[in-house]
Amino acid sequence: MTFSELDPRTLTALGSAGALEAATSPRAPADVLSGLSAHPSAQVRAGVARNPNTPAEVLGLLAAQFPREVLSNPGLPLLRLARPGLLLGFPAEGVTALLALPDAPAWVVDSALRHEDYGVRTALAARPDLAPERVTALAQDAGWQVREAVAQRPDLPEALLRQLAGDDDYDVRKAVALRPDLPGDLLRTLVGDPHSLVRANVARRLDLPLDCLLSLATGGDPDVLATLARRIDLPGNVREWLSASPEPLVRSAALQAWTVPAAWLTRAETDADSDVRSALARRPDLRPEVMERLWRVPRRARRRAGRAADRRKRRRADHPRRAARPRPRACRGRRRERGGAPGGGAGPGPAHRPAGPTGRRPECRSAPHRRFPRRPARRAAARPRRRPGRRRAPDGGRTR
Numbered sequence: 001m002t003f004s005e006l007d008p009r010t011l012t013a014l015g016s017a018g019a020l021e022a023a024t025s026p027r028a029p030a031d032v033l034s035g036l037s038a039h040p041s042a043q044v045r046a047g048v049a050r051n052p053n054t055p056a057e058v059l060g061l062l063a064a065q066f067p068r069e070v071l072s073n074p075g076l077p078l079l080r081l082a083r084p085g086l087l088l089g090f091p092a093e094g095v096t097a098l099l100a101l102p103d104a105p106a107w108v109v110d111s112a113l114r115h116e117d118y119g120v121r122t123a124l125a126a127r128p129d130l131a132p133e134r135v136t137a138l139a140q141d142a143g144w145q146v147r148e149a150v151a152q153r154p155d156l157p158e159a160l161l162r163q164l165a166g167d168d169d170y171d172v173r174k175a176v177a178l179r180p181d182l183p184g185d186l187l188r189t190l191v192g193d194p195h196s197l198v199r200a201n202v203a204r205r206l207d208l209p210l211d212c213l214l215s216l217a218t219g220g221d222p223d224v225l226a227t228l229a230r231r232i233d234l235p236g237n238v239r240e241w242l243s244a245s246p247e248p249l250v251r252s253a254a255l256q257a258w259t260v261p262a263a264w265l266t267r268a269e270t271d272a273d274s275d276v277r278s279a280l281a282r283r284p285d286l287r288p289e290v291m292e293r294l295w296r297v298p299r300r301a302r303r304r305a306g307r308a309a310d311r312r313k314r315r316r317a318d319h320p321r322r323a324a325r326p327r328p329r330a331c332r333g334r335r336r337e338r339g340g341a342p343g344g345g346a347g348p349g350p351a352h353r354p355a356g357p358t359g360r361r362p363e364c365r366s367a368p369h370r371r372f373p374r375r376p377a378r379r380a381a382a383r384p385r386r387r388p389g390r391r392r393a394p395d396g397g398r399t400r
Contacts, residue, residue, distance in 0.1 A: 016041055023047030030055050037062060049073065056086060063094030067101055070094075071108075080107070087111035096123045109134070118143035125149035136160065144169040151175035162186065170195040177201040188212060196221040203227040214238075222247040229253035248273035255279040269293065 022028050023036045024047040037048045037058045042065075048054055049066040052075030059079075063070045070076070080086050087095055088111060095115055098108050100123070112124045113134060122145045124130070125138045139150045139160050144167075150156070151164045152175050165176045165186050170193075176182065177190045178201050190202050191212045200223045202208065203216050216224050217238055226249045228234060229242045243254040243264050252275050254260075255268055260283070268280040269290060280286065281294050 016044070019044045020047060023051060026052065028053055034058050051075075052078075056083060056089070060090035060094050063090060064097045067094070067097040071098065071101070071105070085111070085114075088115060092117035092119050095120045099123050099127065113137065118145050121146045122149045125153070128155075132157070139163065144171055147172045148175050151179070158183070165189065170198055173198045174201045178204070191215055196223045199224045200227045203231070206233075217242070222249045225250045226253035230256055232258065243267075248275050251276045252279035255283065265290070 019036055019039055019041065020043055022032060023039070023044045028036075028051060030053055033048050033051055033054045036044055037054075039045055039048075045062060046066050046069050049059065049062040049069035050073055052073060054062075054073070054075070056079050059070050059073065059076075083089070087098070087108065092115070095108075095112055095117075096119060098104055099112055099120070109124065109127070109130075112120050115121060118141075121138065121141060121143065125135070125141075125146050126149050130138075135150060135153065135156075138146055141147055141150075147164060147167060147169065148171050150160070151167075151172050156164075156179075161176065161179070161182075164172055167173055167176075173190065173193060173195070174197055176186070177193075177198055182190075182205075187202065187205075187208075190198060192215075193199050193202070199216060199219065199221065202212070203224055204227055213228065213234075217228055219225075225242055225245060225247065229239065229250055230253050234242075239254060239257065242250055245251055245254075248271075251268070251271065251273070255264065255276070256279065265280065265283075265286075268276050271277055271280075277294055281291060
């Protein structure tokens with residue numbers, strides 16, 4: 001049997017050796033190679049990626065797993081001539097795998113620059129050997145992920161750095177704020193950024209001047225203050241001020257320092273916020289008795305909440321206006337209409353209830369319509385029926 005006589009629907013009948021021979025044969029047809037591209041053996045799929053008869057769609061699917069085999073396919077130059085935008089039809093995962101190769105050819109880089117998927121352009125922006133003109137083109141990309149990847153490049157020119165420092169997207173400015181070669185004027189500009197996450201990234205810098213640090217501390221944003229509270233070079237008075245912040249996030253961050261005064265630990269033990277107590281429990285130098293007291297806090301809180309609920313129930317039961325009201329169904333049931341008691345025994349019905357001080361029988365509170373009965377609607381006076389075709393004349397007589 002030749003390869004042209006193989007049925008793609010019965011390729012599972014081939015063994016591993018037969019499938020590998022068919023995948024590497026130059027006489028294998030395209031439909032057989034398409035069927036073998038889903039073979040469980042990686043050697044068979046790699047042989048399909050190297051076969052010159054493999055269709056372009058199958059090569060695009062195999063490029064994510066076998067990028068080097070796809071680039072070494074002898075039929076790829078002919079496919080590029082037949083389809084100038086060959087990589088534009090490849091899946092994003094396949095093009096990203098091709099870009100990850102250090103020796104990727106220039107035509108792959110050019111095609112990735114025009115790919116519609118922003119993930120491909122982001123992977124292209126992270127390549128270290130990218131030409132400056134391509135970096136400039138990617139810095140003006142419409143996708144913020146691409147511009148963020150450009151802002152993270154170590155060899156970024158100062159002109160592009162200043163351009164990205166004023167970007168509309170805050171993620172791009174966050175990446176600029178963490179650059180080690182950030183000029184001083186740009187650093188002070190980012191200290192006053194309108195977004196709190198950008199200022200939080202500025203607060204992480206180890207070369208932050210003291211005046212910028214104090215400016216960030218007076219901002220009042222919880223994210224920025226929590227980042228400052230985690231710094232090891234924070235002045236003592238600033239750290240003490242942050243430890244008494246009304247924000248639980250800031251108080252939790254202040255407990256993550258290497259050395260914390262004992263007064264802070266005692267205050268955090270009785271903190272009302274559970275996140276602050278959790279940050280205290282994560283400290284490695286916490287004493288065992290404090291850990292045990294923190295462990296018993298939830299149990300005490302549950303018991304305290306249960307006792308408070310019991311007190312509310314007792315007050316509701318003792319209060320005359322908060323007593324348990326009967327269900328409306330019991331008041332409107334047929335047993336009361338028959339004169340029976342709600343419990344099933346004999347007893348006076350609504351018609352035989354004793355009258356109250358006002359002379360009226362008490363009504364059920366759960367039935368407002370019984371307490372305030374509706375006023376009967378007025379009915380129009382009955383008029384005599386007239387014979388059809390007759391009407392009263394103005395003079396009082398009758399006319400036909």
